[in-house]
Amino acid sequence: MTKRVYNFYAGPATLPLPVLQKAQEELLDFKGTGMSVLEISHRSKEYGETHTQASQLLRELMGIPSDYKILWLQGGASTQFFMVPLNLQVKGKPMEYVQTGAWSNKAIKEAKLYGDVKIAATSEDKKYSYIPKGVKFSENAAYAHITGNETIGGIEWHETPKTPNGVPLVCDMSSNFMDKVVDVKKFGVIYAGAQKNLGPAGVTIAIIREDLLTRVPENTPTMLKWKIHADKDSLYNTCPSFAIYICKLVLDHLKSLGGIAAIEKTNHKKAKIIYDIIDKSSGFYRGVASPESRSLMNLTFNLSTPELEEKCVAEAKKRSLIGLKGHRDVGGMRASLYNAMSLEGTQKLAEFLTEFQEQNEKTSTIVSKQL
Numbered sequence: 001m002t003k004r005v006y007n008f009y010a011g012p013a014t015l016p017l018p019v020l021q022k023a024q025e026e027l028l029d030f031k032g033t034g035m036s037v038l039e040i041s042h043r044s045k046e047y048g049e050t051h052t053q054a055s056q057l058l059r060e061l062m063g064i065p066s067d068y069k070i071l072w073l074q075g076g077a078s079t080q081f082f083m084v085p086l087n088l089q090v091k092g093k094p095m096e097y098v099q100t101g102a103w104s105n106k107a108i109k110e111a112k113l114y115g116d117v118k119i120a121a122t123s124e125d126k127k128y129s130y131i132p133k134g135v136k137f138s139e140n141a142a143y144a145h146i147t148g149n150e151t152i153g154g155i156e157w158h159e160t161p162k163t164p165n166g167v168p169l170v171c172d173m174s175s176n177f178m179d180k181v182v183d184v185k186k187f188g189v190i191y192a193g194a195q196k197n198l199g200p201a202g203v204t205i206a207i208i209r210e211d212l213l214t215r216v217p218e219n220t221p222t223m224l225k226w227k228i229h230a231d232k233d234s235l236y237n238t239c240p241s242f243a244i245y246i247c248k249l250v251l252d253h254l255k256s257l258g259g260i261a262a263i264e265k266t267n268h269k270k271a272k273i274i275y276d277i278i279d280k281s282s283g284f285y286r287g288v289a290s291p292e293s294r295s296l297m298n299l300t301f302n303l304s305t306p307e308l309e310e311k312c313v314a315e316a317k318k319r320s321l322i323g324l325k326g327h328r329d330v331g332g333m334r335a336s337l338y339n340a341m342s343l344e345g346t347q348k349l350a351e352f353l354t355e356f357q358e359q360n361e362k363t364s365t366i367v368s369k370q371l
């Protein structure tokens with residue numbers, strides 16, 4: 001038996017075991033070609049079917065309307081941070097961003113290279129521990145941008161904000177892509193690096209309403225125009241075919257589980273198990289995010305000292321619970337419960353956290369009695 005652990009890393013992240021097994025099974029001989037999908041042309045018939053099916057499955061599972069294009073790109077979500085302003089800016093109109101943490105700040109930094117950026121709302125006052133409410137965007141904005149889920153801080157938009165007529169909403173869904181049902185029509189552009197909640201590193205999804213493809217200035221480098229990739233069905237140049245193939249297998253798997261509505265239910269169940277432990281721990285575990293903004297995907301919390309956190313991470317590792325250390329910029333702890341994390345893995349984590357509290361509270365009471 002191959003050793004498998006419970007992987008709570010933020011990204012690249014855990015993938016469904018049946019997907020990995022299927023990829024393993026097909027690795028040496030893809031669809032009877034006698035070649036691996038890693039070795040064949042991105043223009044071959046065999047790969048072409050997989051490429052088309054990946055987009056079809058995504059369209060079906062997310063209910064993406066026919067006037068939206070699905071692009072499979074490279075360069076990560078970080079490349080979309082500048083492709084968004086490059087493709088959507090309008091001379092004389094501000095680009096409006098909601099500032100909610102590390103990832104939105106990186107997006108804002110890139111947009112500023114292109115023109116006037118306005119911060120429509122921010123949660124900087126409370127260390128980005130919440131999603132601002134009642135955000136208003138101006139009527140003359142070129143577009144409005146939000147970060148669907150702040151992977152480092154652990155806060156998530158649970159409702160889609162409204163924008164004035166004619167102002168497209170752009171959302172970075174890298175770490176909450178398909179974690180819940182969303183109405184794609186409310187967005188002009190959705191983009192996401194695949195390596196958190198959809199597949200492996202190396203491919204980035206962009207879902208773009210057709211009318212937004214033509215704003216891009218003519219003298220833009222070809223590869224940076226969304227329109228080129230849309231017109232060529234993401235096959236203008238060599239696409240990241242292996243990564244797209246794995247995404248296709250993940251989409252098959254999600255469909256077999258009952259689609260996004262079913263996944264969303266499980267995600268709520270999983271997140272509740274861990275947040276309940278935090279809330280009932282009498283302050284032993286302290287949640288970072290304000291409760292109404294808590295992420296379903298990245299659950300951030302602290303213990304009383306960095307030393308105790310380190311001990312907790314180390315003991316979890318002995319129980320095959322891996323990747324619970326918080327992001328290096330903020331410290332603390334983080335459990336990423338992406339779609340591919342099982343209910344069983346979540347329960348194992350819950351049992352561990354409960355025991356860890358019992359054992360370490362006892363020690364601290366004994367110590368204080370002796371003093």
Ligand SMILES: *Cc1c(COP(=O)(O)O)cnc(C)c1O
Pocket residue numbers: 011075076077078079103147149150151172173174175193194196
């Ligand atoms: C990880 C992440 C990114 C960066 O993705 P890359 O693919 O590494 O460029 C951007 N936004 C969010 C919300 C992320 O979680």
